[in-house]
Amino acid sequence: MPETTLAAAAIRWYDENARDLPWREPDVGAWAILVSEIMLQQTPVVRVLPAWRAWLSRWPTPAALAADTPAEAIRMWGRLGYPRRALRLRECAVAIVERHSGVVPTDLDALLALPGVGTYTARAVATFAYGQRHPVVDTNVRRFVARAVAGEPDAGPATRPADLVATEALLPAEPVRAARASAAFMELGALICTARTPRCADCPVTEVCAWRASGRPAPTGPTRRPQQYAGTDRQVRGLLLAVLREATGPVPHERLDLVWADAAQRSRALAGLVADGLVELVGDACVLAGDRPG
């Protein structure tokens, strides 16, 4: 089966089975798609949906976000996790205003040059917002391609150039159709060719999948353990930020001391927030970045 036929089967399946997600609506602009891609990187769809709507209702354009403070971006990010993304997204909005007159650029290199926009996000925006032909490779796509084409049980460590080449080889030549194929591969990886329990019986490419054809050999590498959250510095950072998000002025250290009993871990987490540019020290108190009293 030629690889473009694999794309055709994936697109047919996608046309009938894709989730109805608001950032896939035809009238959604590049800014809304960029925001969705950054939010979705490390956060499940169900948590992103309300945050994405709230974000765009407050900041419908890059210029609107660029005009607001980093602290407000961190507040709006709420409990989505990995809050540095809020800062990067605001920096990205500022760069779009300064370099591109407030319009998300169409050119891949210009997208790649924006703060917080990496290989994946730049290609996702160029593809899904502007209908260009680029391989869009996230974890789900890497796994789908590794199984369907290479017959591997898992994708193994990311090898960016090789991943891009392997996925590009599957894309139809026509850009809009290639963009559809990219969306289909992502959706298949998210819903059908999942990490733990691939649903091969429901998969549109099951007849040509190399991994299924070879009897679904088990992975031989070390089993990846799920990431812990409870008790980690990440949890403490989240608790500290939650207090600072709610505050209307500087928060004294004594107030922050109440969120976590282990003083060493608490100061390590706070130092991390300061180093990441999320929090600023003001005397014996702390504020969110950009919230320093005038």
Ligand code: SF4
């Ligand atoms: S047949 Fe199974 S392993 Fe192959 S691509 Fe489909 S879900 Fe993944």
